[in-house]
Amino acid sequence: MAKNITPRKENYSQWYLDVIAAGQLADYAPVKGCMVIRPSGFAIWEAMQSRLDRMFKETGHVNASFPLLIPKHFMEREAEHVEGFSPECAVVTHGGGKELEEPLMIRPTSETVIGHMYSQWIQSYRDLPVLINQWCNVLRWEMRTRLFLRTSEFLWQEGHTAHETAEEAQEETLRMLEIYRVFQEEYLAIPVIKGIKSESEKFPGALSTYSVEAMMQDGKALQSGTSHNLGQNFAKAFEIDFLDRNNNQKYVWTTSWGASTRMIGGLIMTHSDDDGLILPPKIAPVQVAIVPIFNNDQERSETLEFADAIANRLKEKIDQLQIKIDSSDNLRPADKFFHWIQQGVPVRIEVGPRDVKKQSAMVARRDIREKNAVPVEQITQHVVDLLEKIQQNLFERALNYRKENTRTVSSYAEFKEIISNQGGFISAHWDGSKEVEAQIKQETKATIRCLPLEKNPEPGKCMVTGLPSAQRALFAIAY
Amino acid sequence: MAKNITPRKENYSQWYLDVIAAGQLADYAPVKGCMVIRPSGFAIWEAMQSRLDRMFKETGHVNASFPLLIPKHFMEREAEHVEGFSPECAVVTHGGGKELEEPLMIRPTSETVIGHMYSQWIQSYRDLPVLINQWCNVLRWEMRTRLFLRTSEFLWQEGHTAHETAEEAQEETLRMLEIYRVFQEEYLAIPVIKGIKSESEKFPGALSTYSVEAMMQDGKALQSGTSHNLGQNFAKAFEIDFLDRNNNQKYVWTTSWGASTRMIGGLIMTHSDDDGLILPPKIAPVQVAIVPIFNNDQERSETLEFADAIANRLKEKIDQLQIKIDSSDNLRPADKFFHWIQQGVPVRIEVGPRDVKKQSAMVARRDIREKNAVPVEQITQHVVDLLEKIQQNLFERALNYRKENTRTVSSYAEFKEIISNQGGFISAHWDGSKEVEAQIKQETKATIRCLPLEKNPEPGKCMVTGLPSAQRALFAIAY
Structure with missing residues (x-):
């Protein structure tokens, strides 16, 4: 950690x-x-x-x-x-x-x-x-x-x-x-x-x-x-x-x-997670970081050359790929990896002297910290797939998190309990009055984030006053 | 005009x-x-x-x-x-x-x-x-x-x-x-x-x-x-x-x-000239404007279709070409032309019903107001050449103008006469003192624009004081 x-x-x-x-x-x-x-x-x-x-x-x-x-x-x-x-x-x-x-x-x-x-x-x-x-x-x-x-x-x-x-x-x-x-x-x-x-x-x-x-x-x-x-x-x-x-x-x-x-x-x-920034591939300024690992000048030139070859292979096939080769000399491999992790770079490729011999590389994804050895001739397709997978996984993970933390309530008592214990989004009926909105905010810190645009809004009764409500409002504590 | x-x-x-x-x-x-x-x-x-x-x-x-x-x-x-x-x-x-x-x-x-x-x-x-x-x-x-x-x-x-x-x-x-x-x-x-x-x-x-x-x-x-x-x-x-x-x-x-x-x-x-803005092709937000000319709905759809075909032909061959088709209905042809002239667009292509029949178009350049009928199959190469020519012509025209209006002087009397009658750049020796610089500015409004970076600066004597000068300075009245 x-x-x-x-x-x-x-x-x-x-x-x-x-x-x-x-x-x-x-x-x-x-x-x-x-x-x-x-x-x-x-x-x-x-x-x-x-x-x-x-x-x-x-x-x-x-x-x-x-x-x-x-x-x-x-x-x-x-x-x-x-x-x-x-x-x-x-x-x-x-x-x-x-x-x-x-x-x-x-x-x-x-x-x-x-x-x-x-x-x-x-x-x-x-x-x-x-x-x-x-x-x-x-x-x-x-x-x-x-x-x-x-x-x-x-x-x-x-x-x-x-x-x-x-x-x-x-x-x-x-x-x-x-x-x-x-x-x-x-x-x-x-x-x-x-x-x-x-x-x-x-x-x-x-x-x-x-x-x-x-x-x-x-x-x-x-x-x-x-x-x-x-x-x-x-x-x-x-x-x-x-x-x-x-x-x-x-x-x-x-x-x-x-x-x-x-x-x-x-x-x-x-x-992002407890290790730092995570960026979705479609917005990441650097999508792939290649990190050569070496202990001496001979290894340095070998691994850098191999890193270059991989970068060229990727750039040739992937349109507008943002790629960086980390040629820095003054950091240990673990510190280099950590640098790119904390920059949120979606895909990291590590190449050491043994990888050069085997003509393969370790490819790591940032979102779930999975790492695989990939032969160099498969690396382009692997990276293409990975970038797509990461983009999709991040969206789905966030969507699931939102679903798990969105609750529908019908009573104000339940509303207050959820807001103070679990937080998240609450979908509840509200009578449309400024007064009730202000009361809820004062008592719970939650505000009406919006009345969601829905095709068939479901009418009901305000959880506070019992007056008619045309549709549920979305409540939450907000930044 | x-x-x-x-x-x-x-x-x-x-x-x-x-x-x-x-x-x-x-x-x-x-x-x-x-x-x-x-x-x-x-x-x-x-x-x-x-x-x-x-x-x-x-x-x-x-x-x-x-x-x-x-x-x-x-x-x-x-x-x-x-x-x-x-x-x-x-x-x-x-x-x-x-x-x-x-x-x-x-x-x-x-x-x-x-x-x-x-x-x-x-x-x-x-x-x-x-x-x-x-x-x-x-x-x-x-x-x-x-x-x-x-x-x-x-x-x-x-x-x-x-x-x-x-x-x-x-x-x-x-x-x-x-x-x-x-x-x-x-x-x-x-x-x-x-x-x-x-x-x-x-x-x-x-x-x-x-x-x-x-x-x-x-x-x-x-x-x-x-x-x-x-x-x-x-x-x-x-x-x-x-x-x-x-x-x-x-x-x-x-x-x-x-x-x-x-x-x-x-x-x-x-x-720019007395008709308005002129933009060099390499910086123009619109490099080519195509102006269809029509008098009725039938002609409108014919000429617009032809304009589209020309635009596609050009875009296919010329990388990152910025092109606009003027499909406006509410201006007379002369006013449309004038609009694009005053927007400084380097190349204007006019297509009327007769051009559609002949499968050619009138291609006009903005910098020297030359206009030629060009068969549609030659139009791409013509436009490529024209954009290059215009870019070069604008640079050369400006360079010639500067050459014609840059003068080398040795006496302060001559300097004053040229600055007040002809203006332009004057190359003259100056002794390097703030006082002389201020005097020249006060008496002529001209300032030292710079000491040009030269490989072999020619030494001489200050035109005002006669003291030694390591190189000529460039004087002008400035914005």
């Missing part, structure tokens, strides 16, 4: 921080609540960005860049928005050595300034839809922070679209939610539940907010992608209007949707 | 802004001096990023992310650095609804905070070299701004490296300068001169600063990539030390190097 990592059972929070430290993924920055994403962590973000960006572009979106600083009065134009975000803002009061006439807020999100630009760009229905995304940093002052999951500054993408009709805006909102689901499940191997947020949990200024919710290994929920139907709220606040097909002046319908570096936290918490 | 663009001869500054507006590349943001990079402009930045990023990675660099906010006392630890940057900083004084104990600066550049992190990460020579880059936004308060060329907030990359020896740091500094040269010349088709900056023009805190300098179409110089050898200045200020191979505690040697969205301004000013 890894000496530098606290076991999950002992202290889950410390385990999480230890995995990050061991993988050299991130550090706290000298400014409170901010983080430095180190190269190993940032490579994961780059992999996420490139795959998500491709999905956005395939659905017709383009990227742009909007300013970091937002005039204070912009924030005030949408009443719910300013109420929600003002307390979290960092404020610039001085620039170029002088006090500013109007304070500037560092963007906590960009609906306001983008709304302002859209009002200038959009004149006619011919200018619609506008489908723009930006990758950037945002800042929300946080008192209690946790690397990746909650930091004052974080990196994200925020999509902002404008449409002719309410229907199109709703379609877009659900389209992007589905992209988040596909991305999380197919690339990150994280099973998620799509749903709509309750009124108290929705985005300040939105008509409705949808999210994808995942279960971490401690049974807590992580919201890791949200999609908002903003209706005409921001269109009215920023006068984004257009001449429609019948020559009438109308307000546009807008949406916004975002996912952030928080997903890296979700990735760590879903798959 | 384009009605929406002021001719260069009439008003070069206005021409520049008109080209940006016509190409929908950028807008001013509601915060003074900040800009919005619109999708057409941002696609150019994405193309620059992907190519530069690949070059950085091929030379062993990795990406990371450091925080936006820097504690004020960090800036003060390197004396020249704080003197240079403090007046340009935006200052955050409030966060989370409270006044902060210590003001935070929005990063104008990140040597300080990165130096702080390096001091924690680097312990031994085994940790060296550290070769990290980040793509991010920075902010330097500017009074006089110009889209892309000088804005308060801009996007850039900043590389920060730490080395065991002075020699390695110097090698790295020149390696990255060479990458900027190659990128500018091979991708942007902008000829540049590599050189070292004079003492008064170097980066605050650097031992020496190198840059690549290009000539714009008005004869002014644009610095569009700098590489700094920081010596041990930041290592001492932030205590970045390590145990060397002989077990002695030593300070590391650091470098930093950056290039920004300013390059988009340089690209526009180097190649």
Whole structure:
């Protein structure tokens, strides 16, 4: 067992921080609540960005860049928005050595300034839809922070679209939610539940907010992608209007949707074990690490040459394979293995002098720590299969864990007992009132993560008040 | 001639802004001096990023992310650095609804905070070299701004490296300068001169600063990539030390190097004409636009089908070709052509009903406005050749322009006359003193752009004082 990592059972929070430290993924920055994403962590973000960006572009979106600083009065134009975000803002009061006439807020999100630009760009229905995304940093002052999951500054993408009709805006909102689901499940191997947020949990200024919710290994929920139907709220606040097909002046319908570096936290918490990071092959910056083992110069050159030959064989047949040969001299074999284990690399190939003679190699998988000697002529197919198996196994393991820790309850007493003893997700009826939602949160710390999108919701009675409920809500204690 | 663009001869500054507006590349943001990079402009930045990023990675660099906010006392630890940057900083004084104990600066550049992190990460020579880059936004308060060329907030990359020896740091500094040269010349088709900056023009805190300098179409110089050898200045200020191979505690040697969205301004000013933007094929987000011309539904489906067939033919043979078919219904053919001309697309293919019958298409090049009917079976080779020709022609045109507008002078009288009448670059001897440099700047507005890196510099006498000079300096009025 890894000496530098606290076991999950002992202290889950410390385990999480230890995995990050061991993988050299991130550090706290000298400014409170901010983080430095180190190269190993940032490579994961780059992999996420490139795959998500491709999905956005395939659905017709383009990227742009909007300013970091937002005039204070912009924030005030949408009443719910300013109420929600003002307390979290960092404020610039001085620039170029002088006090500013109007304070500037560092963007906590960009609906306001983008709304302002859209009002200038959009004149006619011919200018619609506008489908723009930006990758950037945002800042929300946080008192209690946790690397990746909650930091004052974080990196994200925020999509902002404008449409002719309410229907199109709703379609877009659900389209992007589905992209988040596909991305999380197919690339990150994280099973998620799509749903709509309750009124108290929705985005300040939105008509409705949808999210994808995942279960971490401690049974807590992580919201890791949200999609908002903003209706005409921001269109009215920023006068984004257009001449429609019948020559009438109308307000546009807008949406916004975002996912952030928080997903890296979700990735760590879903798959990793007491030895450290485990990455799914489809998102791993390094998918295969080849580790030559040698005791002298002769062995060094032999094993490195063999490692090269294996790498070339793999790269030739596996498209876009990310592979690294560990040619370092200053670590013992066990320390080298440990390095790649804690980097979460899915497949490790070890080659020593005896392997060179036998023309085979030891191939180890990270997810279940299985190790096999594989003849060199079979190695390509073996690695192809293994990468697929690992991806699938991680998803299924997480899905089973979620199933085992999701419970359906009908009484509030049962709900309270499960939340305090077992945690996990609880599916329960709720009467739809803010008051009951607040009471449950206060008494149990559990919140409504979402009302899952279901084809045939089953009606029932609120577990607290007995009033009618149209469908079960998903409750959990959340990050 | 384009009605929406002021001719260069009439008003070069206005021409520049008109080209940006016509190409929908950028807008001013509601915060003074900040800009919005619109999708057409941002696609150019994405193309620059992907190519530069690949070059950085091929030379062993990795990406990371450091925080936006820097504690004020960090800036003060390197004396020249704080003197240079403090007046340009935006200052955050409030966060989370409270006044902060210590003001935070929005990063104008990140040597300080990165130096702080390096001091924690680097312990031994085994940790060296550290070769990290980040793509991010920075902010330097500017009074006089110009889209892309000088804005308060801009996007850039900043590389920060730490080395065991002075020699390695110097090698790295020149390696990255060479990458900027190659990128500018091979991708942007902008000829540049590599050189070292004079003492008064170097980066605050650097031992020496190198840059690549290009000539714009008005004869002014644009610095569009700098590489700094920081010596041990930041290592001492932030205590970045390590145990060397002989077990002695030593300070590391650091470098930093950056290039920004300013390059988009340089690209526009180097190649574009009175009709608007011209992009070199190797950086153009769209390399080929196919424009079907039709008057009725029958013609529409015929020409679109033909356009598709041509696109598929091209994509099959030309790797990673960026191609767009303009299927819009609401513009006249002339307006469609104009749209693609002002987007700077290198090759335009027009297909009308008659072309479908003849199985040929009109192929137009953007750089010299030549148009040829090309049979469909020859079109792939024609386009391949054309893209190469355009790339080369743009570079040669710019190189010739620079040659024609670079003059060697020996007297200060001649210098003053040329600077005020013709502008351009002037190669002249200078005695190396700050005083003479300042006098020339004050009297002519020209500055020393760099001391070009030359194998056999020719010594001479300063044109102002007659004192000895080791080599000619390159003077120009600069952006």
